[in-house]
Amino acid sequence: MKVKTAFICQNCGSHSPKWMGRCPGCGEWNTLIEEVEEEAPAEFSFPPSDPVLYKDIKEAKKDRIETGIQELNPVFGGGVVLGSLVLIGGEPGIGKSTLLLQMSRDFALQGEKVLYVSGEESLEQIKIRGERLGLQNGALYLLAETNLERIMTHAEKLAPQIFVLDSVQTVFSSKLSSSPGTISQVREVASQVFRFSKRSQVSSFLIGHITKEGSLAGPKSLEHMVDVVLYFEGERDHSYRVLRALKNRFGPVSELALFEMGSRGLQAISNPSAFFLKERPTEEAGSVVVCTIKGSRPLLAEIQALVSSTLFAGNPRRMTIGLDHFRVAMLLAIVEKKMGFGFAGEDIYINVAGGLTLDEPASDLGVIASVVSCLKNKTIPPDIIVFGEVGLSGEIRSVSQPLARVKEACSLGFKTVIMPQGNLSHLEKEDIPEINLQGAQHIKQALGIIL
Ligand code: TYD
Ligand code: MG
Secondary structure, three states, rough: OOEEEEEEOOOOOEEEEOOOOOOOOOOOOOOOOEEEEEOOOOOOOOOOOOOOHHHHHHOOOEEEEEOOOHHHHHOOOOEEOOEEEEEEEEOOOOOHHHHHHHHHHHHHHHOOOOEEEEEOOOOHHHHHHHOOOOOOOOOOEEEOEEEHHHHHHHHHHHHHOOEEEEOOOOOOOOOOOOOOOOOHHHHHHHHHHHHHHHHHHOEEEEEOOOOOOOOOOOHHOOOOOOOOEEEEOOOOOOOEEEEEEEEEOOOOOOOOOEEEEEOOEEEEEOOOOHHHOOOOOOOOEEEEEEHHHHHHHEEEEEEEEEEEOOOOOOOEEEEOOOOOOOHHHHHHHHHHHHHOOOOOOOEEEEEEEHHOOOOHHHHHHHHHHHHHHHOOOOOOOOOOEEEHHHHOOOEEEEOOHHHHHHHHHHHOOOOEEEEEEEHHOOHHHHOOOOOEEEEOOOOHHHHHHHH
C-alpha cells in the first residue's frame, strides 16, 4: 500500500499536497514538513442520545479540586474540574515544569494520587528540582518516558486523580511515523490524554512549549481540543510571572495569577500593587501611579516618562515600553494640540516600571501626566493616583470598575485619586472609602490639580 503523505505547516497546521517554501495559509517561510497522512485521531464523542427538553436537563455540579495555591484557584474558575484537560503553554524556561511540580506536590499532600510524566528530564533531574521545592511524602508518582502508549498503560494501571504530561512535544505515539513535536503527533497525544481524562475522570495537564512569536504551533493547534488553555508568561529579565486563562469551559477567562520566581520555586504574589510599586522614586518628575484592571483585579503601576532634547532634528525618538505605541503617539498629539506644548525637538521615552504591560485606555491620563510632569520638571505628589481614558479633544472619559480602582488606591495608602468626573458622579456615596476623590472632565483640569 502506498503511504499517503502531506505537507503540514508547523506554524498554522494547514495542509498542502506538495512542498512549498512559503505556507499558503499563514505566509511563514520554511514551515512545511512532510508528514504521513493518518486517519484523523478520533476526538472524544458522547454516547448516542435523543434530544432532551432544555428544562429537563439536570444541572451538573462540577466537582473541583482546589490547588494548594490560593491565588491560582480563580484562574481555574474556583479549582481544577475533575476530568478536565488543561493545556499550559509558555516559553521554554519560564517555569512551567516548576509550576506543575509544585501543584503536584500540593495535590499529593491533599491526599490525591498524582502521576507526573516527564519526557524532557530524567527522574534524577526532577529530583533536584523537587529538593528545591521541598517535595515530601504523598502519593506523587514520577515517570520518565516518551512513548505515549507505554505512558497511557501506566496511567490506566496507576489510576491517578491528577495526570501531568511534560511536554506534548517530547512524547510520541508509535501509531504515527512522524517525529515528536509535529502537528499530527501533538494532536494524537492530546486526543489520547483527552479520552483517558474523560473516561477515568482524571484531571490532566499538558505542558506545551510556545515561542514568543506564537510559532511552533503544535500546542496552539490543540486549543480547541482541551477544556482549559492557560498561558504562563513573563519577561526574562524580571522575576515575576503571570498565569492567565485564554480559554476555560468551566469559568471566566479574565482571571490571572501573579508569581515571583525565587530560589525555592514560584511564590504567589498576594499583593501585586505593592510588588510593582516597591522601588518607585517619589521625588522625581515624570513618574506617576495609575490604576489598571488586570483580569478582574485592580493593579497599581508606575508610568515613567523622560523627555530630553533630540539629536535627530526633524525626527525625534518616541519610545514606549509596556504601552501601545500608536496610542501613546495619539496622546502626545493631544498634549501638543490641547495643552499648547511643543516637543518637536524632544525625544520622549515612556516606560511602565517592572516590565508590566498596560493595555487599557484607563492609563491614558497617566501617560499624559507623566509626560507633562517631565516636560515641566515638576514632581507629581507621590500619594496621588490617576486613571481615565482621554479622547481626542482632551476630554476625560469614564472607565470600567472605578470603585475597585479607588479601593485599591486607598488600601495602599494613597491620599488622592484623580478620576473621570463621569465616574465620580455615579459612585454610590456610602461605598466610597476614606480618600480624597477629584473628578476631572478635561486634561487641563486634571493637570491643574496634579501639577
Ligand atoms: P522550568 O520549570 O524548568 O521551566 P520550563 O518548564 O517552562 O521550561 O524553570 C526554569 C527556570 O526556573 C530555570 O531557569 C531555573 C528557574 N528556577 C528558579 O529560579 N528557582 C527554582 O526554585 C526552580 C525550581 C527553578
Ligand atoms: Mg520544563
